[in-house]
Amino acid sequence: MTELQPRGTYIFWSYVPSLGAAVIFLLLFIILTGLHTWKLFTTRTWFCISFTLGGLFEVIGYIGRAAAHSNTTTMGPYIVSNMFILLGPTLFAASIYMTLSRIIRSVHGEHLSVIRISRLTKTFVWGDILSFIVQGNSSSLSVLGYPLYGKICVLVGLAIQLLSFAIFWLTAVVFGKRIRRAPTRESLNRDLPWQQSLQMLYVVSSLVLVRSVFRIVEYVLGDEGYPLRHEWMMYVFDGVPMVVVMLVFYLWYPSRLRGYLDLDTSVPLTATTGYNGV
Structure with missing residues (x-):
């Protein structure tokens, strides 16, 4: 039976990582990433490439977690597991952000967006990149012997991601309310699944939040806190939500929005109303 052992004075894990749980989630993410890769190339929805890469990060992360079961004193599996599982959702976020801008453009609802449409994707994606870089540096700082600074980097990166997603979620909700009150001609097209895509964004954004x-x-809470000392919490509040995010995004894949982005802009029904309300 595998036992938890320290490496010198430093303990990488507060428990022996479950091999069974790691393998189950590894298989789930392999299947889902495979499906997303197939969907990406068959539909050529290239703005979703970062989402597929996020799935690949999850796969690598859980490989590291499975390897850590019998290598609790080895630094490699610990770093791979923590870094890639931590960064995977950041890549999901980039495609989620870009989906909203395509929904808005597909229904020609630019005038109803809280953030100017030309800045919408850039604002959130740059925040996502900043979060990715800050969190990515945490592992190198920890390895170099600065665990406190590594922890601060993770917290700052997560705070940036949380703030970006909260603002994004509000932006999506406000847009949804506005276009239902003042629909454009394009939004009345029953062949355009913009409402389905918007509801999908609500779900996946809430899960990432x-x-x-x-x-x-x-x-x-740190090393002595309950979450880091009990493995089930990581699976319930990280592993399961990210599996659901990949599944929901796949089932309501935003590929059908592509065909409506090159249409000529028609005059929205609200053009003469001067609509400005929420």
Whole structure:
């Protein structure tokens, strides 16, 4: 039976990572990433490439977690597991952000967006990149012997991600309310699944928000906190939500929006109303 052992004075894990759980989630993410890769290339929805890469990050992360079961004193599996599972959702976020801008453009609802459409994707994606870079540096700082600075980097990166997603979620909700009150001609097209795509964004954004809050709580409480000492919490508040995010995004894949982005802009029904309300 595998036992938890320290490496010198430093303990990488507060428990022996479950091999069974790691393998189950590894298989789930392999299947889902395979499906997303197939969907990406068959539909040529290239703005979703970062989402597929996020799935690949999850696969690599759980490979590291499975390897850590019998290597609790080895640094490699620990770093791979923590870094790739931590960064996977950041790549999901980039495609989620870009989906909203395509929904808005497909229904010609630019005038109803809280953030100017030309800045919408850039604003959130740059925030996502910043979060990715800050969190990515955490592992190198920890390896170089600065665990406190590594922890601060993770918390700052997660805080940026949480703030970006909260603002994004509000932006999507406000847009949804506005276009239902003042629909454009394009939004009345029953062949355009913009409402389905918008509801999909609500679901996946909420799940990523829950996961980000959990991760912040986990790192704030530290090594002696309940989350880092009990493995089930990581699976319930990170593993399961990310599996559901990949599944929901796949089932309501935003590929059908592509065909409506090159249409000529028609005059919206609200053009003469001067609509400005929420």
